[in-house]
Amino acid sequence: MKLSELAVGQQANICSLKQLDTSTRKKLMVMGVLPNTLVTLIRKAPMGDPLQVRIRDVSVAIRKSTAQQIMVEAQ
Template structure:
């Protein structure tokens, strides 16, 4: 499943990269969006983008385009 399909409050683990374009891969890695990392989906903006997630004790806001590439598994 992709990160965008999560609902507020869902917790998930990021899966190994398969579909992230090279142009976005480095940016994702810099933000800590690495395979195996656990996240919590916080909310989606009213018009769909951006989305807010929590990793450990900090919040990230991601563009819908980047979030659509990130595959996750519910935990």
């Protein structure tokens, strides 16, 4: 499933970042978005973009188009 498909409050493990382009992948990895990391969807903006996620006690805003390229496994 894709990160963008999570429901608010739902947790998942990040499985793959392979669909992202190299520069975006590197930026996210520096912020702690790594495979086998637990992520929680905190909220979606009123128009659905961006998404606020919590990764390792850090809150990160991610564009919906980027979240659609991050594969996760729901808990």
